[in-house]
Amino acid sequence: MFCAISGEAPEHPVVSKKTGQVYERRLIVKYIADNGKDPVTGEDMTEDDLLEIKSAPSTVKPRPPTMTSIPSILSVLQNEWDSIMLETFTLKQQYQQVRQELSHALYQHDAACRVIARLMKERDAAREALANVQAHIGTRPAEAATETADVAMTEAGASVGLPEQVKEKLEATSAVLSKTRKRKPQTSADAMQTYHQRKAFGSLHSARSPGITSLDLDAKSGLFLTGGNDKHAMIFSQSEEKVITTLKGHTKKITQVAWTGRSEEEDTVLTASADSTVRIWSAKDKSTYTTAHTVSTHSAEVTGLSMHPSKEYFATASLDSTWAFHEIETGSTVLTASHSDVNKGYSSASFHPDGLLLGTGTTDSMLKIWDVRIKDVVASFDDHVGSVKAMAFSENGYLLAAAGENNIVNIWDLRSLSVSQKLQVADGGVVNALAWDYSGTYLGVGGTDVRIFKTKSWQELANLTDNTAEITGLKFGPQGDYLVAGGLDRSIRIFGVAE
Numbered sequence: 001m002f003c004a005i006s007g008e009a010p011e012h013p014v015v016s017k018k019t020g021q022v023y024e025r026r027l028i029v030k031y032i033a034d035n036g037k038d039p040v041t042g043e044d045m046t047e048d049d050l051l052e053i054k055s056a057p058s059t060v061k062p063r064p065p066t067m068t069s070i071p072s073i074l075s076v077l078q079n080e081w082d083s084i085m086l087e088t089f090t091l092k093q094q095y096q097q098v099r100q101e102l103s104h105a106l107y108q109h110d111a112a113c114r115v116i117a118r119l120m121k122e123r124d125a126a127r128e129a130l131a132n133v134q135a136h137i138g139t140r141p142a143e144a145a146t147e148t149a150d151v152a153m154t155e156a157g158a159s160v161g162l163p164e165q166v167k168e169k170l171e172a173t174s175a176v177l178s179k180t181r182k183r184k185p186q187t188s189a190d191a192m193q194t195y196h197q198r199k200a201f202g203s204l205h206s207a208r209s210p211g212i213t214s215l216d217l218d219a220k221s222g223l224f225l226t227g228g229n230d231k232h233a234m235i236f237s238q239s240e241e242k243v244i245t246t247l248k249g250h251t252k253k254i255t256q257v258a259w260t261g262r263s264e265e266e267d268t269v270l271t272a273s274a275d276s277t278v279r280i281w282s283a284k285d286k287s288t289y290t291t292a293h294t295v296s297t298h299s300a301e302v303t304g305l306s307m308h309p310s311k312e313y314f315a316t317a318s319l320d321s322t323w324a325f326h327e328i329e330t331g332s333t334v335l336t337a338s339h340s341d342v343n344k345g346y347s348s349a350s351f352h353p354d355g356l357l358l359g360t361g362t363t364d365s366m367l368k369i370w371d372v373r374i375k376d377v378v379a380s381f382d383d384h385v386g387s388v389k390a391m392a393f394s395e396n397g398y399l400l401a402a403a404g405e406n407n408i409v410n411i412w413d414l415r416s417l418s419v420s421q422k423l424q425v426a427d428g429g430v431v432n433a434l435a436w437d438y439s440g441t442y443l444g445v446g447g448t449d450v451r452i453f454k455t456k457s458w459q460e461l462a463n464l465t466d467n468t469a470e471i472t473g474l475k476f477g478p479q480g481d482y483l484v485a486g487g488l489d490r491s492i493r494i495f496g497v498a499e
Contacts (some may be wrong), residue, residue: 215473227254295329304349319345330474361388395440
């Protein structure tokens with residue numbers, strides 16, 4: 001008999017009732033006390049499961065033959081020493097391996113901690129930026145924000161911003177529009193890459209002072225509104241392929257035009273001019289327009305014109321270094337504003353999609369974002385060259401595209417208040433017009449040519465070079481399947497996907 005643990009003949013043999021294995025009693029009792037299991041099968045075992053084996057006669061185990069002489073004992077000791085050395089060497093190898101694994105794990109842990117710290121820092125910065133934007137939209141900015149130089153004053157004290165009833169209208173419009181921001185593009189990027197010129201309508205406006213200076217689109221009725229260097233504005237019907245009316249009254253070139261949003265009862269359009277005025281044109285039918293109001297708030301050329309999303313108000317910016325907020329129905333000016341940093345005039349203006357913020361570009365390369373309600377600057381950007389000629393907010397309200405007097409378009413991320421992308425067009429070219437599609441997925445850039453970029457990846461999907469002079473106006477169709485461009489070659493060009 002041999003012990004299943006030691007492999008030697010037991011002095012006090014016992015046998016397991018469950019497995020039938022023979023053990024040395026002292027070894028199995030200690031094993032059970034430590035583990036409570038059978039060492040061979042792993043089954044639960046107690047001392048009650050052991051049965052002592054009666055063996056007779058009791059004898060002393062003889063020494064093995066190799067231990068009968070001194071040389072044999074030395075040989076055994078040498079073998080034992082060699083075994084111990086080998087085992088020690090193996091243990092050292094395993095120890096080194098464990099040290100390497102531990103060192104690698106500690107390095108990974110340290111790297112993970114650094115990454116987590118960086119992500120937490122970025123998260124905190126994003127939260128702070130979001131909180132700032134929300135604060136700018138919802139409440140008056142902190143005292144550290146840039147102060148507006150022009151504050152409307154009364155004898156009783158300071159009166160800042162819009163009247164309460166106007167604020168309520170703007171905030172109600174914002175609450176409705178903010179819920180409908182996320183729109184999916186109706187045209188795929190692959191389809192955008194097939195854009196080509198579908199039609200071109202030329203010889204618009206006078207040839208003596210040639211060129212279309214601005215463009216707007218009424219997609220519902222297929223009408224184009226253009227302003228020209230010839231001091232006139234025209235309404236062009238795409239279906240009839242002709243000018244259906246000409247708006248005359250300004251004494252200098254038209255700088256900006258805009259539809260107010262057509263209604264069944266009445267149609268209203270806006271035209272801004274270098275003669276310092278804005279005219280509100282009203283018509284009972286599509287061919288007879290008269291001047292309903294003439295806004296003469298500014299003392300210099302009106303360079304920026306933007307419709308408020310509520311369709312009840314509009315904003316203008318001028319070279320006289322002021323911008324103003326007006327009511328369409330009455331033609332009255334609700335407020336005017338200026339800033340101590342702006343003394344060379346404004347060159348462009350655009351409302352944020354929610355209608356609570358107004359972006360203004362200056363002639364000395366500055367961008368300023370205003371909270372219209374309190375007439376205060378909430379953000380300023382200055383990474384442009386020369387006059388900020390064009391600007392446009394994306395439909396989701398997070399991005400602002402702006403271009404100066406070079407061939408670079410800056411994409412400003414309003415969440416981080418930094419440039420997230422720079423888009424470069426033709427070498428030595430210019431950018432005069434910017435337009436987002438209604439989903440905010442594609443950006444049209446017009447100037448030397450027409451280019452379409454896809455957001456996030458900023459891949460250039462199309463480069464259209466059919467124009468023979470600079471493009472000055474761009475507008476996407478409501479489904480994104482076509483793009484209208486007007487230019488100094490007196491032509492309106494319609495680009496669209498392949499049919």
